[in-house]
Amino acid sequence: DVKVTQSSRYLVKRTGEKVFLECVQDMDHENMFWYRQDPGLGLRLIYFSYDVKMKEKGDIPEGYSVSREKKERFSLILESASTNQTSMYLCASSLDRAQETQYFGPGTRLLVL
Amino acid sequence: DQQVKQNSPSLSVQEGRISILNCDYTNSMFDYFLWYKKYPAEGPTFLISISSIKDKNEDGRFTVFLNKSAKHLSLHIVPSQPGDSAVYFCAANDSGGGADGLTFGKGTHLIIQP
Numbered sequence: 008d009v010k011v012t013q014s015s016r017y018l019v020k021r022t023g024e025k026v027f028l029e030c031v032q033d034m035d036h037e038n039m040f041w042y043r044q045d046p047g048l049g050l051r052l053i054y055f056s057y058d059v060k061m062k063e064k065g066d067i068p069e070g071y072s073v074s075r076e077k078k079e080r081f082s083l084i085l086e087s088a089s090t091n092q093t094s095m096y097l098c099a100s101s102l103d104r105a106q107e108t109q110y111f112g113p114g115t116r117l118l119v120l
Numbered sequence: 121d122q123q124v125k126q127n128s129p130s131l132s133v134q135e136g137r138i139s140i141l142n143c144d145y146t147n148s149m150f151d152y153f154l155w156y157k158k159y160p161a162e163g164p165t166f167l168i169s170i171s172s173i174k175d176k177n178e179d180g181r182f183t184v185f186l187n188k189s190a191k192h193l194s195l196h197i198v199p200s201q202p203g204d205s206a207v208y209f210c211a212a213n214d215s216g217g218g219a220d221g222l223t224f225g226k227g228t229h230l231i232i233q234p
Contacts, residue, residue, distance in 0.1 A: 011163070040221050047129075049209060049226035050164070065221055097163050107152045107213040109222060111163035 010034070011112035013098055019118045026085040028115050030098030038101040039081035040109060041065075041073065043094040050097065056081055088119045123147045124212050126225035134233050139197040141228050143210030146191065150212040154222065155184060155195045158207045167208075168195070197230075205232045 014029035032039065040055040042065075052065030054073040062073050070092060074082045081100075085092055095116050099109040125144045133139045141155075151172040156164035170177040170184045170193065177184050183196045197204055207229050211222040 016161075042221075042224075047226060050211075050222075050224040052221040055221050099163075107215055107222070108154060108166055108169055110166060111156075114161070114163045116161065 011098055011100055011110055013096075013112040013115050015115050016113060017116050017118075019120065020085075020088050021120050022089055024085075024088050024119075026088050026117065026119075028083040028085075028096055028098075028117070030081045030083070030112055031079055032081075032098075032100040032110075033079065034100070034102070034110075035078065036100035036110075037078070037103045038109075039075065040099040040101075041071075041081065041083045042097045042099065043067070044097055044114075045094050053083065088117075090119050093117060093119045121146075122225075123150075124210055124223050124225040126208075126210055126228045128228050129226070130229040130231065132231045132233055133200050135202060136199045139195075139200045139204065139230055139232070141195040141197075141208050141210075141230065143193050143195075143225055144191060145193075145212050147212070147214065147223070148191070149214040149216065150223075152213040152215050153184070153186060153193050154211045154213075155182075156209045156211060157204075158209060158227070164209060200230075200232045202232050202234065205230060 011032045041053040042050040056075040072084045097114045098112040101109045154169040155167040158164040186193045207227045209227045210225040
């Protein structure tokens with residue numbers, strides 16, 4: 008079974024704080040993704056990575072950055088958290104470019120005050 | 121511009137009956153389609169997928185139908201059970217475009233009534 012874990016289930020931060028969200032997968036997947044889910048908007052892709060040290064912008068990268076120093080770990084960074092970044096953040100991974108099925112972690116619900 | 125549309129925000133079905141969730145897409149480059157199920161405060165769980173070379177894929181109580189000419193797919197759940205109550209997301213991918221993430225619909229909240 009694929010296992011994708013996220014460091015926190017719930018997080019409360021203040022405006023302007025730097026926030027790190029960590030994601031780890033244990034199936035040696037090449038691709039990793041960060042999405043946010045908001046009511047009425049579905050899942051929107053923030054950033055993705057198809058290899059160590061590689062990153063690509065998704066549909067809504069503004070205000071975020073990512074880091075992939077190791078194959079199994081993909082971090083999402085909010086440089087200066089703002090209230091409009093309050094959301095559910097979902098990490099996913101997929102095997103490789105030929106395998107499109109993505110497997111999701113449990114999500115991190117972030118509240119920015 | 122929404123490339124994957126789920127036009128029904130919610131759907132209520134009686135237990136034991138068939139649930140049919142619909143999804144439309146606009147991008148003709150999409151060639152792989154997936155359905156995910158999501159409970160509140162949990163990550164989406166992969167349910168079933170279909171490649172554009174097929175028009176039907178079945179897995180137990182779940183069947184996905186793809187109509188390429190209409191750019192439409194549907195998920196059938198038979199028989200519907202209380203545990204099926206969740207939000208269902210349709211997703212699509214252009215496999216020729218590389219690993220650039222899935223495009224998701226906004227979801228349909230399925231409610232199974234006893």
